[in-house]
Amino acid sequence: MSEGLNEFGRIARFFAPLAEREAGALGLTDDAALIECEAGRQIVVTTDALVAGGHFLPDDPPDMVARKALRVNISDLAAMGAVPFGYTLVTALPRDLRGEPGDAWLERFAAGLKLDQEEFGLSLLGGDTISTPGPLLISVTAFGKVPTGKAVTRAGARPGDLVFLSGSLGDGALGLRVLQGTLKGLSRPHAEALADRYRLPRPRVTLGPKLIGLASAMMDVSDGLVGDLAHIAEVSGVGAEIRVQNLPLSPAVFAAIEHDKRIVESVLTGGDDYELLFTAPSARRGAVLALAETAGVPVTEIGRIHARGGVQVLDLAGEPMTLGAAGYLHF
């Protein structure tokens, strides 16, 4: 049995082809990569790492792991209104991915990166591949561009603004429970739809940049709606109120809640949705909804910003709910 490729062989075979279109990547043969500046644009940079057993399941297909690692970062760029163009990649490979099994794994991993590079219009710029005695870990730093001074941050929400959410809520968190085998009673198509949403986030790249000038604050929902909205509220120095009855739910999540009402809490505080959560002045409601239609992305008004009061969730009767956890905490 062959020993497989060494580090440089792996770079040449699996990663260099992903950097071909970007001259600044220097064919991945150099110490660093070059990013061109453009008049009137700022570079937006974000970094997110994923570890097996924490952010994906150890037996998840390598192409899906690659795409998830890219997409959670692309989602952060979209949430600033930025258009992605490149990324650097750190792969820490465990012992069982040395030699030929590792080469086979990397081939599928690189195929996943290639798919999403094409879908989202970005290129590999550089990276580092190391060995670890621990589990597989993937760290991506992604780059986008935004018109100077126009990035949408979390800090701009004002009292009276409306709170909007793209797509639907809870699919990612319930998808994880499906894959862990702790969510029963769903039809197979529903279970599969949820698992797919957990494995493969859909960053809202068409919507995010279009919200520049309309959204007063924005972020992506990665740690859970309530906790994430609390971040916007805190950074903006305001409070917020959302109504459970207004939350956009997919048929699968709706069915899961029908089966067990307590699941609504997972929907409110679970992570991994990667939808855009944003605020906009109430006078711009029509513009927001028209834009969503143009972008082909469902957008739902789910609440309102107040001058103070933290984040309140109102139940079907309009009463404040008490939640066990204000979002997923990593520690």
Add this chain to the structure above:
Amino acid sequence: MSEGLNEFGRIARFFAPLAEREAGALGLTDDAALIECEAGRQIVVTTDALVAGGHFLPDDPPDMVARKALRVNISDLAAMGAVPFGYTLVTALPRDLRGEPGDAWLERFAAGLKLDQEEFGLSLLGGDTISTPGPLLISVTAFGKVPTGKAVTRAGARPGDLVFLSGSLGDGALGLRVLQGTLKGLSRPHAEALADRYRLPRPRVTLGPKLIGLASAMMDVSDGLVGDLAHIAEVSGVGAEIRVQNLPLSPAVFAAIEHDKRIVESVLTGGDDYELLFTAPSARRGAVLALAETAGVPVTEIGRIHARGGVQVLDLAGEPMTLGAAGYLHF
């Protein structure tokens, strides 16, 4: 016993102060950071990850781990001729760094980052902190600026060029052996000097940017002189010859070789020196040496570029040496 800080508490306490001076970091409260573009400048980006037991020792002091993680990246920027300005940071913390022990560790880790931010003039821009069931892993993506089109790559070495090396060779690799207890017979000051060089690289930030326009190719020596020079030769499409008698050795490395002649091989192929290895036309020899004097960094002429022939190392008698390994391979 208290549980210690949660993720957001840790960001606020340990990391946000490191981002204070850089408006584009947005106080680390947002999805991403903003990098300003500057007319006539390109952004240079590099990423390197370090794992406990691989790139540093598990019981290395946290401030030294932090500084090494920054410095290996800063060294890559210097090797392109870039001036560093910022970085993003991923910390994957093992189980024993949860709770209060983790807070205490992070406090010392952040103190190390702060020291080197001040020494090298860069700021934290963003990051991600995750938990891992594996060992501590630190991944840094560092950013610098370079005049557009002027970055020094590995691709420009031409036949007849001279090969230069900054500082001294072999200290990093022998320092690791000192710390592992596999290098005996050294005086205590020598052993400590070597260990210190392994733990704390000295990226050549004053020299690197000054070599723009002089050096035809450049990289930093992180994987071993012979293997790294082979990269320059391969990417430039040339061969190279270096002479052992010309290699710059510190008193500690010289003493180690005196004690055991076989150590010369570790010096030639060992990693972790983070010196600048560069080529320049022979007509520029005087300019290179004058510049080194101005920059206060020793620079030694160690060899010459040929039209072909791989990398040859000539021993004291001028005969080609055969080396066991052409540099440190990660796999």
